[in-house]
Amino acid sequence: MTPDTTLLDLDRAPTILEMRAFFKKHDWSAAKISDPKSRSHEDHETVSYVQRIMDAAFEQEARKRGLPAWSGYLDHTTRLNGEKFQDNPLIALRDNVEDLVSDGVRMLLTGPDEIVESIFSQFNLDDPDLDKKADDFMHNAVGTMLDVMQYDQLAGIVQDLSVVEDFNPHLYPNFRAQDHHKKWYHTDSNIKVEYCPDPESKLPPERAIVDPERIAIFNLMVEDYWNTLDDTEKKIYRLREQGYAQGEVARILGYSGNSAVSKRLKTMRVKFKDVTGI
Numbered sequence: 001m002t003p004d005t006t007l008l009d010l011d012r013a014p015t016i017l018e019m020r021a022f023f024k025k026h027d028w029s030a031a032k033i034s035d036p037k038s039r040s041h042e043d044h045e046t047v048s049y050v051q052r053i054m055d056a057a058f059e060q061e062a063r064k065r066g067l068p069a070w071s072g073y074l075d076h077t078t079r080l081n082g083e084k085f086q087d088n089p090l091i092a093l094r095d096n097v098e099d100l101v102s103d104g105v106r107m108l109l110t111g112p113d114e115i116v117e118s119i120f121s122q123f124n125l126d127d128p129d130l131d132k133k134a135d136d137f138m139h140n141a142v143g144t145m146l147d148v149m150q151y152d153q154l155a156g157i158v159q160d161l162s163v164v165e166d167f168n169p170h171l172y173p174n175f176r177a178q179d180h181h182k183k184w185y186h187t188d189s190n191i192k193v194e195y196c197p198d199p200e201s202k203l204p205p206e207r208a209i210v211d212p213e214r215i216a217i218f219n220l221m222v223e224d225y226w227n228t229l230d231d232t233e234k235k236i237y238r239l240r241e242q243g244y245a246q247g248e249v250a251r252i253l254g255y256s257g258n259s260a261v262s263k264r265l266k267t268m269r270v271k272f273k274d275v276t277g278i
Contacts, residue, residue: 031096033103043106050102054142057135058094061143066155070221070276073176075168087165089158097145225275229268236264 014022039047059071067090068074074088086092109116123130146152158166162184167177229237232253239249246258246265255261 031100033100033107036099043110046106046109047099047102050105051098053138054098054101057138057142058098061139061146062090062094062151062155064143065146065152066159068155068159069176072171073168073174074166076165078165088167090155093149093151093154221276225272228271228275233264233268236261237268240265 034043036044059067062071071091071094075091076087078085078087086095108119127133162180164177164180167174167180169177226234235253236249239252240246244252246261250256250258250261253261
């Protein structure tokens with residue numbers, strides 16, 4: 001396919017590589033200020049640092065606008081001919097925009113001294129509320145950017161028309177992948193899964209999540225959820241996790257029947273959904 005040929009001009013079905021190349025070329029969010037392969041070690045460190053700062057704001061603002069779950073469930077990359085591709089469109093958009101913005105910040109900070117000084121002169125570095133103001137600015141900037149890109153509509157389309165490549169295959173249990181499978185294949189999973197890891201216990205190595213930076217955000221959500229539970233609810237969770245039936249849990253806790261346990265579990269599920277969106 002020649003550089004000026006569009007996918008509609010072909011007299012055959014385009015290959016996966018051709019479609020990836022075409023959409024990458026014409027997707028503004030995939031634009032690069034500099035070629036990542038040409039960046040120095042210091043450049044990569046600066047870009048990565050800014051990306052980590054953006055990550056938290058992007059996660060929260062995207063969730064408000066339709067991101068269906070913690071991004072770790074959706075983070076799925078593949079390699080073709082040595083090139084690394086993000087398969088989930090929502091995560092690809094996040095990664096591309098973060099790279100574009102962070103590389104721009106890198107260029108500003110490593111530019112002429114007078115430019116750097118003019119930027120910092122606009123801020124009172126002794127302001128005790130500087131961190132909060134910077135955080136608010138980041139969230140406003142990311143939120144405005146997502147609104148301009150009509151992120152809510154994109155998130156709705158990706159969620160309604162999900163494919164298996166949208167989900168992280170290295171994460172267990174991946175609740176969103178299970179939801180996708182049930183939706184498209186009309187099946188129920190017989191696999192027993194944890195609905196929430198216990199933040200006061202250690203995750204077995206064979207079930208550890210690959211990316212420590214991405215899971216950090218989820219760990220904070222889990223900790224927030226755990227802190228909403230009282231001592232009785234924590235006992236119920238751990239007993240159910242160990243395989244005890246509701247009636248057995250009721251007897252252990254001294255209840256006359258299992259209705260009290262059932263009500264507690266329902267409340268716990270509502271709390272978990274409110275905190276994590278899962």
